[in-house]
Amino acid sequence: MIAKIIAQELKKIAKEAQDAGVLPEGIKLRFQVEPPKIEAHGDYATNIALSLAGQAKRNPRELASWFVERLSPKKDLFAKIEVAGPGFINFFIAPEYWQQVPKVIEKHGENYGRVPLGEGRKIQVEFVSANPTGPLHIGHGRGAAVGDTLSRILSFAGFQVVKEYYINDVGRQMQILGRSVYLRAKEISGEKIEFPEDHYRGEYIKDIARKLLEKEPGLLNLPEEKAISLAREFAVREILNGIKKDLEDFGVRYDEWFSEKTLYDSSQVDKALKLLKEKGLLYEKEGAVWFKASEFGDEKDRVVIRATGEPTYFASDIAYHFNKFFTRGFDEVVDIWGADHHGYIPRLKAVIKAFGLDENRLKVILIQMVNLLEGGKLKSMSTRAGEFVTLRELIDEVGKDATRFIFLTRRADSPLDFDVELAKKQSRENPVYYVQYAHARLASLFRKAHEENITPPKPEDAELSLLKEPEDFTLLKLLDYFPDTIEAAAAKFEPHLLTFYLLDLATALHDYYTKHRFLSEDLALSKARLVLAKGVKQVIKTGLNLLGVSAPEKM
Structure with a gap:
């Protein structure tokens, strides 16, 4: 808190300097107040004089001395203030200031640390959002820890936060999921089948197929298309329920579970694309509809409607972000994605700019993969092959607390080695x-x-x-x-x-x-x-x- 107090005092003095003609009008205040690298240089230091010297055409040490003269009388805050080097100002905080800190904590109690940074702005944090095609793996768990903790911190910092899970329940992956369960159901019923390589192969698919056959014993007597549709709907429900349970046990509770399908049912995809068309930002080529993403910083234009008439995933994402900003009116949006989605950022930023919004209202955080170390072996995480360590397995083995904390011991965009044996040590x-x-x-x-x-x-x-x-x-x-x-x-x-x-x-x-x-x-x-x-x-x-x-x- 003393750093903020110092910064406020410096801003006040800078204003006085402008009024006194020491600094010109229209200067840009860009400076830091932070602990110096060498302890002997005080508790905090600032570069304000160095930052302003060029704009004011003044000697930075002289300017620093001018600030120090006006700060020195504050004996309740500073034991000593000195000009150092080319124009840094070093602050030695009075012991009396530090000794009153417990009083401040007592006064605020569990609210100590709250800051008004957000000023009540509405911010949506969307995280995990894994396709409901299988259980969550430990990579998803890291995204959940980052997203949930960030949401808690943003709320503590004065934002109105909405935590959201986006359910990708439309498209080819859902069809493959339904067909995977249907084929396993046939296999369980004694039929020999050729299981496709690109289908979901985990043991959980067999478990879902068994449950489905118990509920729908006549499944295999239905026309294949209808049976696959039934298998898809059942599988999505089962997997989503498992995902919700795992996340709840991980301490993550969402405010919204948003279905991609609702974007089509409520015509929001059409509405968002219509807006872009009215702006002259869509065009047809080779039977497909393209968005002029290259006009807004992306490396090339992007297809939104395929030549077959089928919308792309990008069309859904356009509508989803249109919904976030225009339908629900969020001031800021945070998307937390796996690191393999880094190439997707420019096209989504292009959409935000095309909507006429400041691209900085969208923040994308990339989550690097987790390497699970157990007995010196790294475990792979391939959802289709089914060879992956689930979040549930990790929670059961080392506990929620250790899992969440260790996921947060590195920057989100840095790879993380998770040592299971270490996590269990006391x-x-x-x-x-x-x-x-x-x-x-x-x-x-x-x-x-x-x-x-x-x-x-x-x-x-x-x-x-x-x-x-x-x-x-x-x-x-x-x-x-x-x-x-x-x-x-x-x-x-x-x-x-x-x-x-x-x-x-x-x-x-x-x-x-x-x-x-x-x-x-x-x-x-x-x-x-x-x-x-x-x-x-x-x-x-x-x-x-x-x-x-x-x-x-x-x-």
């Missing part, structure tokens, strides 16, 4: 255990305090000036940085920043335990440290809740 090596143990350790501390008849005081009744050890300030600074972490994670759409933060906070807490006692013969010091511990416990709990991970009281 040791410092296991990141989720390490953070959860920090929370449980603090819970144990408060139980011990109760046994010793030490009642943790309100922060205003404690001598917080006694929190003066280096390890005290490390914890206090991290606690102060929590709202900034939330804002950064929301603004950059990077939920892993919260995971990194919690690991840093847990490390600082465990380090504190090795060097200091929270409870001692010095009652005043014990009470001050209990106030600090309460703040740390609250922030860890809030952070874990945002990750969708439990904060245990005992381990």
